[in-house]
Amino acid sequence: MAGGNALLGVLGFATFLALLEAVPRAGLVSPDYLPPLSRVGGALADLAGEAAFWTALGDTVRGWFLGLAIAVALGVTVGFVIGTVPVLREFTASTIEFLRPIPSVALIPLAVLVFGTELRSVLLLVVYASFWQVLVQVLYGVRDVDPVASETARTFGLSRWARVRHVTWPTALPYVLTGVRLAAAVALILAITAELVIGAPGLGNEIGIAQSGGAVARMYALVVVTGLLGVAVNVLARRLERWLLSWHPSLRREVVS
Amino acid sequence: MSETQTQSATRTEVLLDVRGMRKVYEGHGRSVEAVRDLTFAVARGDLVCVVGPSGAGKTTLLKCIAGLLAPTGGEVVLEGTAVDGPPPGMAVVFQEYGRSLFPWMTVRRNVELPLKQKKLPKARRSELVHQALEAVGLADVHTAYPWQLSGGMQQRVAIARAIAYEPHILLMDEPFAAVDAQTRADLEDLVRSLWHRLGVTTLFVTHDIDEAVYLGQRVLVLSSAPTVVLDDIAIDLPEERDQLTTRSSTRFAELRGQVFAQIQRAKQQRGAVEPA
Amino acid sequence: MSETQTQSATRTEVLLDVRGMRKVYEGHGRSVEAVRDLTFAVARGDLVCVVGPSGAGKTTLLKCIAGLLAPTGGEVVLEGTAVDGPPPGMAVVFQEYGRSLFPWMTVRRNVELPLKQKKLPKARRSELVHQALEAVGLADVHTAYPWQLSGGMQQRVAIARAIAYEPHILLMDEPFAAVDAQTRADLEDLVRSLWHRLGVTTLFVTHDIDEAVYLGQRVLVLSSAPTVVLDDIAIDLPEERDQLTTRSSTRFAELRGQVFAQIQRAKQQRGAVEPA
Amino acid sequence: MSILRRVTRASLAALTLPAALLALWWILTADSESYYLPPLSDILAAVDDVWLRSGRLSADVLPSLLRLLGGFLLAVALGVTLGIAIGSSRRLRAFCEPVLEFLRAIPPPVLVPVLMLFAGIGDTMKVLVIVSGCVWPILLNTVEGVRAVDEVLVETARCYGLRGPSRLWHLVVRSASPQIVTGLRQGLSIGIILMVISEMFAASNGLGFSIIQFQRTFAVTEMWTGILLLGLLGFLLAMLMRLFERRALNWYFGLRQAQRGGSR
């Protein structure tokens, strides 16, 4: 069954790739601006041979991963604290709504001012943007706890911590994982955007250089790399989900009957 | 507090005191007076059965005693202090048994969780879990998840969890609704032996009159909502009960008839209230 | 198909045919053979009660008949065709009544929804909804949401939904588990009168032996899992039944004893299988 | 009386923390020399000049809002429709997922050149940039919501022959609606971010455009007024969203609250 799914996924991706090859070839857009896949593939092969590319990839993955890890840790902690204490939740709601839409991009000058073009600048932006994704999911997840389950826990004298650990956490876990998946993508986007705009080393910077040099195929090759990174991240997240959530209705239904 | 004790010795000490309790559900365009005025007391070590028509407010009452709902009026006093949260040492078997089991834990872990909370050593926990599951006839499903079980099996897991906990107050809300007649009889005897052995003060909600009479020392009959206590019948059957002989005794039939008559009254005078 | 008919006239026409049905649940480290080998037939217009110990596979059987689960082996044939999805004109009352009501709809809309699906005119729908809720004693909760009701009330909403639907096959899985004795008696009579009036072929799962004997024309006794049919007892009580006279008749007591003995057998020889 | 109390409490809850934070900001920056952190008093004093008197409110904020609205609605339509389809079919999900994940990982700024090829440099392009970002949380949450529909409800619906649009609305959408609404909220806030990003390209007006313009011309005080305005806008939109949520999920809040019975 898992094999069948993977096969379908490969099929879907192949269809997509065929489309990418066909659109410029059919003349729907000029291949000068959107080169057909085969040419992008050539550029991709060139990239793979460059040490600098691998360094850039490493830089991006490091910024992304560190940022994501910090954001998830912060988001989950803050989310559970706020979510399980109704007064806190009530009093922070408006502030969260206010801070959340302030785009990281508007913070770029601030980031450069404080941290320069170092990794920490990228981290600031990545953490800021993905933190909200996790936080909000956690808040919703905590809200979704089945009262009968939590009452059961209360009557058996489970402490607040034990209730969080055994009732709230498992209920919120599916939400948290969705949050992590959303945040992972946002973090990747922000890492690359920050590199692009600030000039910190990484794939984004490489994209910027390719763009300002007019190396279209190379630029798309780099874009493809970011996309593939995204796919890899998702595959990992799904693994994690399957492992942690085998009891969840959305997963167990696929096994039963 | 948890030492074994005979019921008669402590009959006079009031453990639970429900005084003029009232509960009105508000909100979402409906305001329902579920319970109008309930007053009764339960002595330490008592086994009280509560019967009443569907929608009478039995679950509401139980939740107020468990400290899960705040009464709109009156008060619930447990061991001398007003209840404002689940008291320690209490176990509840919910009517919504299916939802009260954690779907992310196996049956064994579900039963074990409260014991962990009690900080019992591992060996003792494992022993209690085993005994409890054995007692409800589920010795062979330790590693299954609740949603892999039938309705009656789920309900028995919830019961096992409560008895493994060795509470000194036990609240049960129609705990045998989903099990077959034979299992039900077995479980009834289980509850009585548990009560004997541990001296657990027990409040048992049921809609089965025979069950109420067979199990209880007292049967509280509630009217339909808005609820009051219609009758409080002492069950003077011998302490040692047995499914065959007890149920076929004439006194059993008399008591059964008495409760039945009250319930009929409860159903007929819907709304027309007359406190007991 | 839906015209009123007497049962005897059509006794011979087989509506439902369960042939060598087997069901194994797989997955999550457990593989459970819930049903080993079930074979029986139900004639059009029959009222068959199914009893068996908790975990016997009664719910599993019902779900296979309803086309909600695919049997692992054997087949379920309804009106001559193998079931592979819920057939039209069938109503089911689930054991998990609480979860089978839509929490985002009021009681009325819950009952009305399947009727809308049937494209009945508004006036007719409204009439059916009214009658059904009246019949289960819930005439006054039309605008409440299911979660504002007690457990027994929720279960009665699920029953009202099934009867308002005017099905020609009715499957009920322990439908009266959460209601009180008096209401239960009323609902039993409701089911019988519905069956008389509409000639609905009915399969009724219960764990109450008295109920099974009182309601059914036949009682199927299942063994515990892995399940086979232990006995198929014809209930030769008079067509007109009455809570008082019928239940106190000697034939009733005999039949009751017969079923009870079989159930005892079912419980004792757990695993040791011997088809009926 | 009790309504008054409730309103008072709600406003207190909404205003206390922001007020405290603003006060803190005010005090910390009162005699700030830092070029990039001007005193809050200066920032607030500049709001009137920068946004109200200059007519920027209608010249910049309005077009931004319209584009945001267009992009968001399009994303909702797309996200919910696709989400239901993908959530309901395991095969479709397996088929689409890698491609969707691929597209999702592509940063909108690098998507812009491609979008421009197809949609030009006008508002359509900007709306599409917004869609390209805020469709994901809506889509993902819808998929998860649809996948988690209670089995017993699914079976009930099957038995009563609930099919087609009726099943879709009465079972799938309603049941997934708490999750869908979560997605809408997330999508909205990402939409605002992308509104700013989209105005980094081929724009000549807009709130985000103005902020970036201030940033580039080193008009730091003005830039801060813009950031504040953006936050305020997000806040107001979130409030609207909450109103909608209260209406759409009335049953859900009732269900939870009823089961808690008002006790904590």
Add this chain to the structure above:
Amino acid sequence: ACGSSDEGGSAGDGGTTKIKVGAIPIVDVAPLHLGIQKGFFTEQGLEVEVVNTTGGAAAVPGVVSGEFDFAFGNLVSLIVARAQKLPLKAVAEGNSSTGQQGKDFGGIVVPKDSPITGAAQLAGKTVAVNNLKNIGDTTVRASIRKAGGDPTGVKFVELAFPDMPAAVANKRVDAAWIVEPFFTVAQNQGAKVIASNFVDTAPNLTIAAYFTTERTVQQKADLTKRFTAAIEKSLAYAQEHPDEARAVLPSYAKIDPAVAEKMTLPAWSGQINRDSVQTLADLMLTDGLITEKVDVGALLP
């Protein structure tokens, strides 16, 4: 702020000072990279790390915060910053217009079959520039004025240089101000050049400069002197050896070799043309980029 170099710019061990220079990875900064390669900076005891920026506006905060010791930025950005009281100081020329009509390293192009033949006809049309309120729109307006047109009705839109050839070819815009290498790319795809806006603005217009803060100039006078000496030597060398300047491009920019071969290089005169900068500042005042007259003397060395 956590800049990389310590107070005083003292030489590290071995007598070299590490500095960070912010520069946009385009043709204009070829001399910097070439100079590093040639060892002109090492001669001055400088070890340069070039950090890519996205242009002057992005480099300014880096310089102000001390993250960069020096950076490359266009003069309009620097004048605007100066008008905002940012204490910036130019230390050397960055690059300049070639001053030859039709043979500059950038200009205004229109689609192949456009009826527009001169800058005067741009009135009322849409023109793409890379940044609004910057050197592009200011100099395009100057072109229109010089051709006798009215610049008030021109509609400018922002478009990144790399996206301009496509926008022109697809007629998304009526005209665009483009610089190399995209200037050549656009012409290869058929676009027509109708004006050289830098040439129209002022003779030998200085476009960009290397700059730092007043504080660095005062407190690290020696470092500033060494950097200036090295970059001026690099500029002169690049001006004299255009082939080497072209050859250094692939080391930091990704330009199609065929285009790199053909395109026009900017001028690296080594001198900031003060008059041209003042002209630019005056135009900015006219066009409303700044609100008060700026004395460019304070900005220039």
